[in-house]
Amino acid sequence: MKHLLSIESMTPAQIHEVLDLAVEMKANRGRHAEHPLRHQCWGLIFSKSSTRTRVSFEVGIRELGGDVMFLSSNDIQLGRGEPIADTARVMGRMLHGAVIRTFAQKDVEDFARLSGIPTINALTDAEHPCQILADLQTIREALGSVEGKIVTFVGDGACNVPCSWIWAAAKLGFELRIAAPKKFQPPRELLERLNARNIFVTDDLDHAAEGADVLYTDVWVSMGKEEEAAFRLAQMGHYQISSGLVAKAKPGALVMHCLPAYRGKEITAEVFEQHAATIFNQAENRLHAQKAVLSLLTRG
Numbered sequence: 001m002k003h004l005l006s007i008e009s010m011t012p013a014q015i016h017e018v019l020d021l022a023v024e025m026k027a028n029r030g031r032h033a034e035h036p037l038r039h040q041c042w043g044l045i046f047s048k049s050s051t052r053t054r055v056s057f058e059v060g061i062r063e064l065g066g067d068v069m070f071l072s073s074n075d076i077q078l079g080r081g082e083p084i085a086d087t088a089r090v091m092g093r094m095l096h097g098a099v100i101r102t103f104a105q106k107d108v109e110d111f112a113r114l115s116g117i118p119t120i121n122a123l124t125d126a127e128h129p130c131q132i133l134a135d136l137q138t139i140r141e142a143l144g145s146v147e148g149k150i151v152t153f154v155g156d157g158a159c160n161v162p163c164s165w166i167w168a169a170a171k172l173g174f175e176l177r178i179a180a181p182k183k184f185q186p187p188r189e190l191l192e193r194l195n196a197r198n199i200f201v202t203d204d205l206d207h208a209a210e211g212a213d214v215l216y217t218d219v220w221v222s223m224g225k226e227e228e229a230a231f232r233l234a235q236m237g238h239y240q241i242s243s244g245l246v247a248k249a250k251p252g253a254l255v256m257h258c259l260p261a262y263r264g265k266e267i268t269a270e271v272f273e274q275h276a277a278t279i280f281n282q283a284e285n286r287l288h289a290q291k292a293v294l295s296l297l298t299r300g
């Protein structure tokens with residue numbers, strides 16, 4: 001694996017390779033025999049806010065022996081209009097790898113191509129691959145495997161997290177149901193292109209939750225969509241994980257959230273606290289899954 005640009009660009013074998021190594025990373029934290037990022041300096045180039053992604057990459061790179069530099073787009077010339085193509089060609093001559101959080105997927109892909117250094121997508125408007133890898137690790141730990149399970153995503157079905165879930169389902173074959181209002185369903189072209197029998201999109205929330213092994217949600221207003229907040233809240237008001245919805249899922253179903261969470265919006269405070277162990281395990285697994293990715297990228 002040279003880059004991690006999307007779940008779309010991963011093979012099922014690569015996904016399994018990351019998940020297998022993530023288990024090892026978690027078990028051996030603090031006792032790693034190898035430090036594959038030794039003598040390397042990685043850059044985190046972020047155009048959007050972050051808590052989990054930033055901290056997990058900064059800690060993870062250091063734990064693998066590397067050095068790391070956080071570069072907010074506001075502090076570098078990128079934020080003043082310097083093209084990504086020029087930024088990439090400069091960074092590629094100095095850094096050993098880059099982790100990028102931005103808007104356009106094309107920017108991450110252009111950066112990877114033009115910089116020539118290993119590049120990781122730390123969230124774009126199209127995908128959030130690192131999140132889904134950590135989530136798959138969390139599901140493996142709790143349920144053994146995602147294969148044969150039903151994952152129901154509730155809320156904004158058109159944003160990065162559900163789009164990465166769609167690609168994960170397309171690659172791994174588990175049943176994915178997306179319950180979202182009509183205006184916030186995944187891009188039709190994507191669904192038509194995949195024509196997958198294991199991926200269902202509906203506005204019938206209760207039906208989508210029936211018998212699910214996992215109920216998953218994300219914010220109703222993604223970063224960059226703040227101007228649409230009032231409209232989104234009005235549209236999405238009913239697409240919430242509540243105790244009533246949990247009762248429709250399989251007994252013992254996991255409730256997952258990529259965080260940050262807005263209680264009373266996409267999830268009730270009560271359900272969030274009841275399932276906090278799973279949700280914060282997801283957050284912790286960002287560290288382990290990303291260390292697995294970093295390590296695999298150094299192997300080429």
Ligand code: CP
Nearest residue numbers: 050051052053258259
């Ligand atoms: N889930 C996630 O990516 O969180 P941050 O935006 O805090 O990085």
Ligand code: NVA
Nearest residue numbers: 159161218222223259
């Ligand atoms: N869909 C959310 C994910 C946050 C981690 C966003 O893009 O803001």
